[in-house]
Amino acid sequence: MHKDLEKVLLTKEEIAARVHEMGQRITADYAGKSILLCCILKGAVTFFADLAREIDVPVEFDFMVCSSYGDSTDSSGFVKIRKDLDADIAGKDVLIIEDIIDTGTTLSRLKPILADRDAASVKIATMLNKPSRRRAKVTVDYNGFEIPDAFVVGYGLDYAGKYRNLPCIGILKESVYKG
Numbered sequence: 001m002h003k004d005l006e007k008v009l010l011t012k013e014e015i016a017a018r019v020h021e022m023g024q025r026i027t028a029d030y031a032g033k034s035i036l037l038c039c040i041l042k043g044a045v046t047f048f049a050d051l052a053r054e055i056d057v058p059v060e061f062d063f064m065v066c067s068s069y070g071d072s073t074d075s076s077g078f079v080k081i082r083k084d085l086d087a088d089i090a091g092k093d094v095l096i097i098e099d100i101i102d103t104g105t106t107l108s109r110l111k112p113i114l115a116d117r118d119a120a121s122v123k124i125a126t127m128l129n130k131p132s133r134r135r136a137k138v139t140v141d142y143n144g145f146e147i148p149d150a151f152v153v154g155y156g157l158d159y160a161g162k163y164r165n166l167p168c169i170g171i172l173k174e175s176v177y178k179g
């Protein structure tokens with residue numbers, strides 16, 4: 001285990017098994033359609049790359065950069081689109097791929113913005129969900145794991161830009177960000 005982790009919450013194997021199941025459900029739900037997979041950079045990139053390969057209907061990739069966090073571990077409560085999608089999403093079935101839903105601020109603002117562009121549908125797939133922290137209402141269509149209120153890193157998730165390459169998801173030691 002990495003020295004800055006207090007505990008491993010989800011192993012590489014547990015994550016892979018869940019991502020496989022999610023891919024099968026998405027494949028069944030979108031049978032006969034194609035999906036525009038919209039990756040929210042940077043945190044979702046690992047989940048996005050793994051999930052895309054478990055989906056067996058035609059997909060396109062697009063990327064968006066939003067920020068509400070800076071280098072802190074608590075949401076600043078507003079969302080900035082720093083890089084928009086390249087694609088015109090009118091008439092398309094859009095699946096937003098997110099790493100974690102915490103307060104819900106990011107997706108509660110982003111989903112209506114995309115829906116307003118006349119997409120055929122806009123749904124959300126998230127690797128992690130912290131329902132106890134929710135401040136803004138978000139309907140999650142595909143949910144990897146519900147986790148307790150702790151700051152986690154790995155599998156794409158960072159603290160101050162670090163730990164994204166850990167293959168597991170773990171709780172970061174408080175001493176790393178409070179020390």
Ligand code: IMP
Nearest residue numbers: 043075101102103104105106151152157
């Ligand atoms: P929300 O807008 O509060 O739902 O926050 C969503 C974003 O906050 C995620 O996309 C992450 O970038 C970040 N975030 C929330 N909780 C964590 C965490 O435990 N570890 C790392 N990033 C987090």
Ligand code: MG
Nearest residue numbers: 041042043099
């Ligand atoms: Mg993020």
